[in-house]
Amino acid sequence: MVGVVTETRPTAKTRPARAATRVRNRDGWWAAFFLAPQVVGLLAFLVFPLGFAVVLAFMKWDGLGEKSWVGFDNFAAQLSDPDFGTAVWNTVKLAFLTVPVGLALALLIALALNHVRGKTFYRIVYFLPVITSSVAVAVMWQIILASGDYGVLNRTVYDWFGIVLPDWLEDPSWVVVAIAVVTIWSSLGLNVVIFLAGLQTIPPSLMEAARIDGAGPIRVFRSVTLPMISPTVFFSTVVAVISSFQAFDQIYVLVDPDHNDGARTIVYQVYDLGFKQFEFGMSSAAALILLALTLLVTLVQFGVQKRFVHYDS
Amino acid sequence: MAVTLRTLRAPGGADAPGTSGTPAPRRLGQVVLHVVLVAGGLVMLFPFVWMLLTSFKGTHQMLNAPLDWLPNPWRAQNYPDAFGALPFAQAYWNSFYIAILNVILTLVTSAMAAYAFARIRFRGSGLLFGLFLATQMVPAQVTIVPLYLMLSQLGWIDSHLALIVPGYVNPFAVFLLRQFIRAVPIELEEAARLDGAGRWTIFWRIVLPNVRPGMGALGIIVFLASWNSFFFPLIFLNSPELATVPLLVSQFAGQHGATDYGLTLAASAISVIPMMIAFLIGQRRILNSMAMSGLGGR
Numbered sequence: 001m002v003g004v005v006t007e008t009r010p011t012a013k014t015r016p017a018r019a020a021t022r023v024r025n026r027d028g029w030w031a032a033f034f035l036a037p038q039v040v041g042l043l044a045f046l047v048f049p050l051g052f053a054v055v056l057a058f059m060k061w062d063g064l065g066e067k068s069w070v071g072f073d074n075f076a077a078q079l080s081d082p083d084f085g086t087a088v089w090n091t092v093k094l095a096f097l098t099v100p101v102g103l104a105l106a107l108l109i110a111l112a113l114n115h116v117r118g119k120t121f122y123r124i125v126y127f128l129p130v131i132t133s134s135v136a137v138a139v140m141w142q143i144i145l146a147s148g149d150y151g152v153l154n155r156t157v158y159d160w161f162g163i164v165l166p167d168w169l170e171d172p173s174w175v176v177v178a179i180a181v182v183t184i185w186s187s188l189g190l191n192v193v194i195f196l197a198g199l200q201t202i203p204p205s206l207m208e209a210a211r212i213d214g215a216g217p218i219r220v221f222r223s224v225t226l227p228m229i230s231p232t233v234f235f236s237t238v239v240a241v242i243s244s245f246q247a248f249d250q251i252y253v254l255v256d257p258d259h260n261d262g263a264r265t266i267v268y269q270v271y272d273l274g275f276k277q278f279e280f281g282m283s284s285a286a287a288l289i290l291l292a293l294t295l296l297v298t299l300v301q302f303g304v305q306k307r308f309v310h311y312d313s
Numbered sequence: 314m315a316v317t318l319r320t321l322r323a324p325g326g327a328d329a330p331g332t333s334g335t336p337a338p339r340r341l342g343q344v345v346l347h348v349v350l351v352a353g354g355l356v357m358l359f360p361f362v363w364m365l366l367t368s369f370k371g372t373h374q375m376l377n378a379p380l381d382w383l384p385n386p387w388r389a390q391n392y393p394d395a396f397g398a399l400p401f402a403q404a405y406w407n408s409f410y411i412a413i414l415n416v417i418l419t420l421v422t423s424a425m426a427a428y429a430f431a432r433i434r435f436r437g438s439g440l441l442f443g444l445f446l447a448t449q450m451v452p453a454q455v456t457i458v459p460l461y462l463m464l465s466q467l468g469w470i471d472s473h474l475a476l477i478v479p480g481y482v483n484p485f486a487v488f489l490l491r492q493f494i495r496a497v498p499i500e501l502e503e504a505a506r507l508d509g510a511g512r513w514t515i516f517w518r519i520v521l522p523n524v525r526p527g528m529g530a531l532g533i534i535v536f537l538a539s540w541n542s543f544f545f546p547l548i549f550l551n552s553p554e555l556a557t558v559p560l561l562v563s564q565f566a567g568q569h570g571a572t573d574y575g576l577t578l579a580a581s582a583i584s585v586i587p588m589m590i591a592f593l594i595g596q597r598r599i600l601n602s603m604a605m606s607g608l609g610g611r
Contacts (some may be wrong), residue, residue: 027433036426124593131599132541185360197601270455275548298450
């Protein structure tokens with residue numbers, strides 16, 4: 001009797017365990033099946049090209065002739081190239097001009113929308129540029145910002161006030177401002193819609209409680225609204241910085257960075273080196289510096305957010 | 314007690330008897346807000362209006378001093394001219410079918426991956442998901458040269474395959490759909506399993522129908538991104554008959570921009586108007602999708 005009991009105990013334990021392992025093994029196959037299309041694509045079209053870019057960055061190659069290893073020469077050449085310096089400076093300037101102003105404007109408009117009737121109408125109007133292709137956006141803004149007879153802004157300001165405005169698209173010191181204005185205009189609606197949705201998730205009871213405690217509108221904004229939507233603002237900031245680092249379309253169509261150094265960004269530099277000069281190694285080196293800059297800035301943002309962003313526990 | 318409360322609230326209170334509607338300071342606030350929003354709205358609309366107005370002007374009219382705000386005469390000829398100068402119909406079809414294929418391939422494959430991440434326990438799940446999230450940080454321009462070299466090896470340069478095939482890889486879509494799938498009650502899945510349904514049946518018949526709003530939102534986002542994409546078509550396509558709409562408009566602007574603004578703007582308007590109509594029809598869904606994506610699927 002005792003023997004039987006000691007015999008059956010382990011089997012009783014192992015049977016479900018074995019069954020569970022079998023299920024888990026089968027689960028492994030299912031996981032592989034479900035993941036395969038995206039994972040294979042990710043490896044083939046993202047991870048592999050990324051590794052390839054790292055290799056290329058240490059080579060001199062025009063895509064056809066001989067490849068040769070050049071060590072860190074490409075990076076050194078880029079970092080000492082005044083064109084690349086200009087590109088980094090312009091990229092940083094563009095981010096500093098577009099991100100804070102764009103997000104602050106979006107937040108103000110979202111706050112206003114949160115308190116008025118007719119939200120739907122305004123949301124549509126502010127969102128129109130977002131669904132418009134960047135090429136069409138650039139073409140539209142060309143006839144507003146252009147100098148001479150075609151630019152409606154400078155002509156009108158001169159006709160009405162006698163003031164001569166800068167040549168936005170040709171003057172290297174102003175073109176970044178022009179690009180920033182166009183970028184803010186075209187992305188404003190997206191941030192407004194996102195912030196408005198964020199504002200609408202704040203329970204009204206929270207605001208009510210603050211008001212009953214005697215908080216004025218500014219105090220309510222600082223102590224309730226802002227902390228409650230800070231995760232949304234943070235997310236949008238990260239996205240906005242990354243996309244301002246990658247801005248290309250508007251710049252390419254609006255101005256020709258080849259003739260106007262003020263519009264040369266790192267991304268344009270990558271394009272120029274790779275697809276106009278066929279310096280694949282140089283282009284990859286510039287691209288990796290862009291990646292490093294993106295990672296660095298994002299890491300800093302994630303570090304800083306702990307002090308400002310409020311998450312519900 | 315009740316009397317005191319009412320008398321305390323009476324001045325300016327919304328429930329005070331005798332005052333109809335909102336109190337004066339609030340009404341004033343509303344007016345100010347509307348004025349500000351309308352002013353902002355005019356800034357948003359002006360470039361579109363100016364594009365349309367200018368597209369009906371002849372070249373000489375743009376040089377008139379003082380500035381002519383309205384076309385005089387209205388010259389619709391720019392539109393047939395723009396249509397005649399470049400293969401717009403072809404470009405529309407190209408953009409449309411590429412966007413549709415992008416949507417279908419992205420939705421199906423990312424929903425599959427999202428399901429695996431949300432509901433199947435396997436070794437390395439967290440690590441692999443981390444990899445997916447990390448690749449979102451990599452700018453497209455970093456991989457563009459190697460991608461170009463790879464695709465040219467495959468013979469896909471100057472072919473739509475270069476836009477369709479790599480385009481379906483979308484870590485953001487996987488992330489977003491995973492959020493949606495995790496919100497589907499697990500009991501539904503367990504009930505189906507007890508009824509003898511396999512993993513695929515559960516995914517296709519139970520999970521997918523329950524994340525339809527998320528799929529719809531994602532479909533719209535992917536469609537818009539594909540339709541408006543410019544960087545990849547610029548680099549991968551050469552032949553005019555393969556061009557997508559934005560590529561065609563940019564080439565047009567490059568050729569005619571400095572010489573004939575009316576024609577260029579007509580071309581640009583032709584590229585914008587259908588999208589705008591689609592947006593006005595589906596605005597509620599589109600705006601909600603965009604808001605949802607910005608909140609990370611919450």
